[in-house]
Amino acid sequence: MTTAGTGTWQVRDTESVIVGNDALLDRPHQLVAMTRMRNEALILPDTLDYLARHVDAIVAYDDASTDETVDLLRAHPKVALIVANREWERDVDARKLAEGRHRGLLLDMARARLPHDWMFCFDPDERVTGDLRAYLRGVDAECDALRVRLFDAYMTTEDQDPYTSDRPLMDFRRFYGPEQRDILMFWRNHEGIGFAEGDGRTPRGMTSVKTDLYCQHYGKSLSVAHWEETCDYYVRHFPYETYGAKWEARKGKAIHTESDFGNALHEWGEGLFANAVAMPVAK
Template sequence: MPGTIGWLLREGERIIACNTGLLGDKHLLIGATRVRNEALILRDTLDYVGKQVDAIVAYDDASTDRTLEILCEHPKVALIVTNRSWEADIEARRIAEGRHRGLLLQTAREHLQFDWMFCFDADERVTGDLRGFIEGTHSRECDGVRVQLFDAYMTPGDHAPYQADCELLDFRRFFGPERRDILMLWRNRLEVTFAEHHAREPGGVERVATGLYCQHYGKSLSVDHWEETCDYYMRHFPFDTYGRKWRERKGRAIHTQSDFMRPLYEWGDRLFANAIKM
């Protein structure tokens, strides 16, 4: 394909075709995600996203829990790229983000016909109508959508741990006003590609709109998960950009303010009106 990057499967990687009936159809919207050890929330994630997309492709990064089994069992998962060897090296982890998503996009293009792709993480819940956005007039005016993401927080009266197979949407009451606009949705055009330095977002998307909202639960599944997250960023990401701030967050899972010392808000118009773009 002109303009694309050719990603090759490495030793330990293979493609699993799960629901082959999804491979022959033309799809309006498919989902793509890379996961590692997300068994706690994954079934709810796939059920939630599956209501809006026609098919899902996933990269399983050497999970040691039931993540791969859950992916294989779900009726909307068409393809899985699995990896048996997880790299702990900091630089390798940084490069892997873009490579894995690039390989997913390439694999989807080789085996599925689709107009749009939605790239999501397991701990995110986009609250708007993805299909409605694409099918409406907005999609004619743009080739990509930056979704407005807000972090959910555990607070003194709301810090019970998340339990498997519960609904994650609206699981926490309070959110920080810090807003990250992330390119999660884009039209399938050949100039849209991932490079190793791209990480979360692809390059080549020209006309980009900002719309829709997303609840992010990476900081609020449980106190134990918060501590594990702190340790993960300290061990596997550069210290100056990630490690230092996550070291300072250890032991501070319960919040009365956001991590940036701002008031917390309930999900809704007041949160959006006080949003601060990061």
Template sequence: MSGTSSWQLRDGEQIIVCNRGLVGHRHFLIGITRVRNEALILRDALDYVGKHVDAIIAYDDASTDRTLEILGGHPKVARIVTNRSWEADIEARRIAERRHRGILLQTAREQLQFDWTFCFDPDERVTGDLRGYVERTHSSVYDGVRVQLFDAYMTRGDDAPYRADCELLHFRRFFGPEQRDILMLWRNRSGVAFANGREPVGVERVATSLYCQHYGKSLSVEHWEETCDYYMRHFPFDTYGRKWRDRKGRAIHTQSDFMRPLYEWGDTLFANAVKM
């Protein structure tokens, strides 16, 4: 699918207008995100990302908690695409997520004028001066930025559950050295589109910089168990389900899920990074 192809909203999907003042003038950097039942961490995520971006477009995938309310009440959220029916089938889930990302990017282009896109998940915190880095990149030859992501882990004595009134950035002490470079930032050009997976296609000149703390494995013991069950039920067993089945009951870590030492956030972690 090209960047100019059109995604059609389906029955049960609609666009909710939030902050009209964010429309009608050009933005430098906007954020896009897909969410479902993220009420626990969403307000902190929007506050944190909102410090760097001018506006946010969100896709809410049939949340049953306060996610939609939190999105609608945040001053940086311009539009929300809502979906009333969640698709649980494994193959249909994969197709739906690709489609949702396509709708997100299309809606952003239809509703806002902007130069750069930041695609984020609520359980991620990019550290450092994200906006300043993109401003410097804007005058360079690069059209995208891969951000270096590391998983945070719960360890003995650092396993208290996350609370909604806390900041998620630096919430955990230890991180695994496994580094995933994810295309999170790109210049808004017509050839950029979502074809499969989280990253768009059509971004040709890409830098690798910035760091990201990922908390998908470390919000709480209860959340860890729910994550294991989610991957077992809704992802192919051979590629995801089996390893997450084996992780059940093992929320507290002494090493990473890949049998490597854990490190505190900083230069020692980055020096021992293992690209995945």
């Protein structure tokens, strides 16, 4: 399989479609997961094993990884299709604009080859808690999409050991910031729901959206070295006024006594949720 052409979006010359487990294709599924990633080999084994407990199949867009990400995707039995991009877009505006096309391409491919009831759009460093299959079976018929409450995990003085790939990421850190971002992660397979270029991770076309479930986000807490790499990444590759300046100021501050927004940290659970501070979500 070398071309997609299954809907609005087309595979480009720099992209190749790789079939993973072809036994997953052309059969009905309750829940399919889609994701974009780049150089996620450290956490990807646990990410895929975590997803395997919840979803029927996975489609992934690899954005020109230089590590073993594609090999790990190909080897996992729940990965059905991979779009492997060979050239990373270095222009900031073009790269942000392309996110909607990447996810739209994955959605087209899933609709064509992996018929499903629900789509789960996730990032590799996120862990939604609870029994996802059971939860979705109980969602009201009129609800066509679901936002999930996401909280950032932090490294602290007593909890700063680096993450290693032989450990589960769920509950890896003890403390979380109370800043709550409601991220649209699940939607029904309705033809009216889809992506336009520039949409990021949030599609358009939903008519009834509810907010429920909780998500641990580990983008700030894998290790001190990863924190510094993240700071450098945003400084070098994102608009300085909106991203770079903020992350430049965070360099050397991986270990936290409070959140990046000056709020007290909480252990995962009802105390955290009761103290949640609503935050805006970038589109």
